[in-house]
Amino acid sequence: MSTPAQPLKHALPFTTVVIVQHGIDDLVMDLKSKQVMAPEPAIVRHHEFYFSDGSVVIIVERTAFRVHQSILARHSEVFNGLWEVPQPSRMEVYDGCPSMHLSGDSVDDFVDVMRVIYDVL
Secondary structure: OOOOOOEEEOOOOOOEEEEEEEOOEEEEEEOOOOEEEOOOOOOEEEEEEEOOOOOEEEEEOOEEEEEOHHHHHHHOHHHHHHHHOOOOOOOOEEOOEEEEEOOOOOHHHHHHHHHHHOOOO
16 A cells, blocks of 8 residues: 655655656655656667667667678768767767667658668568
């Protein structure tokens, strides 16, 4: 049986935080803004295009694709151009590989592109 949520008083008088237990997940609600802050959904590996020897990770809609930079560069001027531009010194890394988030595309669309590039039709 769960216990009722207890407000926690901060040092600042205008902030009240309530911790609500939902099994093992805790959600924190700021009553002033009425916003619930929950952890972001985990990034999942794509079942078909996550190669253990891949050299770069591309993340689309919380789905990670670990693919080969050289293969992408050979088949796509866009990807080739990405790696010709100097990368920031603090590039994001996922599973030991440089990673980038691709926005504006769906997972299904990116899978279609990977199938053409990797000739998996």
